[in-house]
Amino acid sequence: xxxxxxxxxxxxxxxxxxxxxxxxxxxxxxxxxxxxxxxxxxxxxxxxxxxxxxxxxxxxxxxxxxxxxxxxxxxxxxxxxxxxxxxxxxxxxxxxxxxxxxxxxxxxxxxxxxxxxxxxxxxxxxxxxxxxxxxxxxxxxxxxxxxxxxxxxxxxxxxxxxxxxxxxxxxxxxxxxxxxxxxxxxxxxxxxxxxxxxxxxxxxxxxxxxxxxxxxxxxxxxxxxxxxxxxxxxxxxxxxxxxxxxxxxxxxxxxxxxxxxxxxxxxxxxxxxxxxxxxxxxxxxxxxxxxxxxxxxxxxxxxxxxxxxxxxxxxxxxxxxxxxxxxxxxxxxxxxxxxxxxxx
Ligand code: ATP
Ligand code: MG
Ligand code: FE
Numbered sequence: 001x002x003x004x005x006x007x008x009x010x011x012x013x014x015x016x017x018x019x020x021x022x023x024x025x026x027x028x029x030x031x032x033x034x035x036x037x038x039x040x041x042x043x044x045x046x047x048x049x050x051x052x053x054x055x056x057x058x059x060x061x062x063x064x065x066x067x068x069x070x071x072x073x074x075x076x077x078x079x080x081x082x083x084x085x086x087x088x089x090x091x092x093x094x095x096x097x098x099x100x101x102x103x104x105x106x107x108x109x110x111x112x113x114x115x116x117x118x119x120x121x122x123x124x125x126x127x128x129x130x131x132x133x134x135x136x137x138x139x140x141x142x143x144x145x146x147x148x149x150x151x152x153x154x155x156x157x158x159x160x161x162x163x164x165x166x167x168x169x170x171x172x173x174x175x176x177x178x179x180x181x182x183x184x185x186x187x188x189x190x191x192x193x194x195x196x197x198x199x200x201x202x203x204x205x206x207x208x209x210x211x212x213x214x215x216x217x218x219x220x221x222x223x224x225x226x227x228x229x230x231x232x233x234x235x236x237x238x239x240x241x242x243x244x245x246x247x248x249x250x251x252x253x254x255x256x257x258x259x260x261x262x263x264x265x266x267x268x269x270x271x272x273x274x275x276x277x278x279x280x281x282x283x284x285x286x287x288x289x290x291x292x293x294x295x296x297x298x299x300x301x302x303x304x305x306x307x308x309x310x311x312x313x314x315x316x317x318x319x320x321x322x323x324x325x326x327x328x329x330x331x332x333x334x335x336x337x338x339x340x341x342x343x344x
Contacts, residue, residue, distance in 0.1 A: 001073045001319050004061065004097065005312030008050045008090030009082025009110045010136070011041045012305070015057040017065035017072070018312030020320075021123045025064035026302070026309040027057045032177065039176050040166075047085035054093050061308075069101050076315030079107030079325070079343055080332035081137075087331035095327050106315045107325040107343040109335060111135075114272035115144060116314040117303040125297065130266045132257040134281070135273030136162035136177075139253075141211050141260045142337060144270075147317045148344075150337045153260055154211025157201050161249055161275045164215035168222050168245050172238050182242045183278050189243030191280070196221050196248040198255075210259050213252055218245070243280075250280040254288050261294055270297040277304040318344065 002024070007014040011031040017024040031049045035041050062069075077094035078087060091107065098105035115131045130153075131142040139161045141154035159167065162179055169178020174185070199215050200208035222245055229236055261269050269289060275281060282298055289296040303310055318324075323344040335342070 001316045002071055003074050003076050003312045003315045004072050005308045005315055006077040006090040006094050007306055007308040007311045008086050009078045011035055011046050013050050013053040013057050014308035015061040016308035016312045017061050017067055018309055018316055020316050021119050021313055023309045025061045026307055027060045028307050029053050029057055036176055043083045043085055050086055050089035074104040074106055074319045076106040076108050076311055078110045078311055080335035082110055084331055084333050091331050104324040106318050107329045108311045108314050109340045111337045112314045112340055113310040117272050117299040117310040118270035118297050119313050120303055121299045122297055129268035129270055130261045132271045133273050134161040134275035139213055148340050154256055157212055157214045158216040164219055167219050185239045185242040186246040189239030191243040191247035193240035194225055194244040196244055198248055199252040211256050246280040250284040253281055254284040258288050268295045274305040277301045
């Protein structure tokens with residue numbers, strides 16, 4: 001099954017051609033330079049950029065893959081969750097192409113796409129497995145039972161991991177988006193320089209929630225640390241702060257993912273979302289899994305952050321199962337991963 005897939009849920013205009021789990025082409029046009037001057041994504045600006053770019057991305061994806069319309073079995077687009085105006089551009093483009101070329105249309109859940117990025121890296125991957133989904137808007141432990149069948153076992157109570165990286169980066173004047181810069185600086189810093197809280201969610205009877213996390217306290221702890229260091233004067237040890245922060249986030253996420261996989265008897269952990277590109281998280285998780293005899297699958301770095309190949313891979317699987325969406329399907333700013341089948 002060959003799919004033309006579109007992703008416009010946030011600030012990346014992306015189009016890909018995917019044949020089951022094989023990527024024929026993947027075009028990602030990032031709007032980062034446009035949003036950087038505002039220090040974050042401006043929804044109105046994002047929608048307008050998508051409108052200007054989308055047709056070129058479709059042309060480029062077809063050209064890169066060297067496929068004709070006859071070879072395409074379906075058209076997919078991210079339908080939820082995300083910025084409404086941004087999602088609308090991709091969804092409307094996909095529906096229009098589906099009508100014009102008389103192909104089935106499939107709406108895809110953005111997080112299911114992030115999960116499917118791992119299928120691109122391992123064509124033999126089969127559920128059940130545990131997905132640690134860590135992105136700009138989500139931090140979840142998802143029990144993947146089958147295509148379209150998910151159970152959320154853990155979540156963040158406040159900030160998402162990627163959001164925490166972005167906020168701390170901003171605090172350190174590192175610009176937007178902060179994750180990749182923090183990662184680079186952390187690799188040159190001392191992760192033990194400053195002890196920071198691990199994002200535990202306390203339970204009424206003592207102890208902490210084994211799968212849920214909280215990153216707003218960690219963010220505040222970094223703020224206090226920075227204020228204290230600034231009062232002492234001198235240059236801010238940015239590399240050591242970045243390394244200590246990354247250490248704390250990586251440790252926290254790893255601990256939860258490993259505990260969850262063991263408790264539920266799942267032998268494979270996959271990671272997805274932008275923070276899955278983080279070097280600290282990758283090494284912590286790999287080391288911890290090895291001692292527990294668990295397998296960890298790391299998707300390609302280019303398929304961790306937003307892209308359309310992951311959307312196409314999920315769409316091909318849904319099409320193979322006969323799932324298609326109505327042309328009246330709308331976009332939704334929020335939709336739980338457990339409600340994916342509402343799209344079909
Ligand atoms: P969601 O998928 O929840 O809707 P999103 O699509 O905006 O959110 P992604 O594109 O999956 O999020 O990921 C972007 C996030 O990943 C940003 O917060 C960014 O800072 C973070 N990120 C990217 N690379 C790294 C890295 N190497 N280390 C840490 N964080 C990173
Ligand atoms: Mg993005
Ligand atoms: Fe995303």
